Amino acid sequence: MEPGEVDQEERSRFPAALAAGAVVILFVAGVIVLLSHFITPPRQAADVTLPFGAAEQAYAAQIHFQNLQLSHSNNLLNQEFTYVAGIVSNSGPRAVDAVEVLVEFHDPFHQVILRETERPIRRTDMPLRVGEQREFQITIEQGIPSQWDQQYPSIRVTGLSLE
Numbered sequence: 001m002e003p004g005e006v007d008q009e010e011r012s013r014f015p016a017a018l019a020a021g022a023v024v025i026l027f028v029a030g031v032i033v034l035l036s037h038f039i040t041p042p043r044q045a046a047d048v049t050l051p052f053g054a055a056e057q058a059y060a061a062q063i064h065f066q067n068l069q070l071s072h073s074n075n076l077l078n079q080e081f082t083y084v085a086g087i088v089s090n091s092g093p094r095a096v097d098a099v100e101v102l103v104e105f106h107d108p109f110h111q112v113i114l115r116e117t118e119r120p121i122r123r124t125d126m127p128l129r130v131g132e133q134r135e136f137q138i139t140i141e142q143g144i145p146s147q148w149d150q151q152y153p154s155i156r157v158t159g160l161s162l163e
Helices: 003-039 054-062
Strands: 063-074 080-090 096-106 112-121 133-140 154-162
Touching (some): 096 133
Antiparallel strands (some): 080 133, 096 112, 096 154
């Protein structure tokens, strides 16, 4: 066998190897797309706002937030997270399936500098029964602006689902 024959044989295998590699890459990409489509939970249910009509507004005074605590954390990508934790209680006559709240951080002039809507109690959780207290934690994924007055945020109920 001469050296020229070996080079020609290797060249004839190159397109086949390139095609096989492309097929494998396309297969892996397809599997990733399909898995991400089926594993990612649907956003439609979470995006639906909770009712806050006259009955819910009247009942909101029965939902109390106490013993608030703040903590900060950074992940490996140096993204800052703020956690607001505390106890939510239901002093009203009905069980609560879900609560939506508006969390607001203020500056020294009492102006809102950060506003987040969160759900400390979700429909997928156990209902908050009459007279029950439960710990909650809300994660604020944005960094709190430097103008923050270093006080606890205000928490106001903006949506309720009652049993």
